[in-house]
Amino acid sequence: GENVEQHPSTLSVQEGDSAVIKCTYSDSASNYFPWYKQELGKRPQLIIDIRSNVGEKKDQRIAVTLNKTAKHFSLHITETQPEDSAVYFCAASFGNEKLTFGTGTRLTIIP
C-alpha cells in the first residue's frame, strides 16, 4: 500500500550548519513530492515541492533532491537559522489522487 517513511524523527543542528531530512516512498507511480513546515501552534505551510521530471530544485537556502530509481527524496536546509526550528513533513502523491505524509521531523536549531 501507500507508504512514506521519514527520517530522522528529531534533528538538532548548530545554527549555521546544514540539515538534511530524508523520505522514502513505496509507489513508483508517485510524481509529486511537497515539503511542509509546521511551526508550533501553526498550520503546515508548503516550503518547496518537486515533480518527478526534475531531479533537484532550489529556493534560496532550501533544496530538494529526488531519486526516482531509489524512490527517495530529501530536504536540504543550508545556513540554518533559529526560525528554521519547526516540524517538517514530506509527502508523496499516490495514483495522482492523494497525498500521503511522512510522520514528520522535529528540527531544532541550536543558537
Added chain:
Amino acid sequence: KAGVTQTPRYLIKTRGQQVTLSCSPISGHRSVSWYQQTPGQGLQFLFEYFSETQRNKGNFPGRFSGRQFSNSRSEMNVSTLELGDSALYLCASSAGDRLKETQYFGPGTRLLVL
C-alpha cells in the same frame, strides 16, 4: 485573498457524541481535503472533495464522513466519538483539480474527546 478558515477552533466532546467541523476554502478553490493530525501518527488523510463529490478516501472507519456544498465549503462529521478521535483536524484547499496542486491548510480544529 482570505486564507482557509475552519470553525470551531476548539471543541470538547464526550464519548459517544457526534461532532461537525467546518472548512471554508480559499475563494476559487474547488478541492478540499481533510486530515487528522496526532503526535504519533503525523498527518493522516481522511478524504477529499471536489465539486461536491468525494473523490478520495483514506483508511478511516465509516464514523468519519464529510460533504461539500456548492460554494465549496466542506463539513466533516464524526459520529459515536471515541477517545482516540482526539486530534487536530486540518482541512486544505487547492485550486486545481488534481491533488498535486499546492494545498493550503487551515488553522485546524482541535478536538478533545473525554
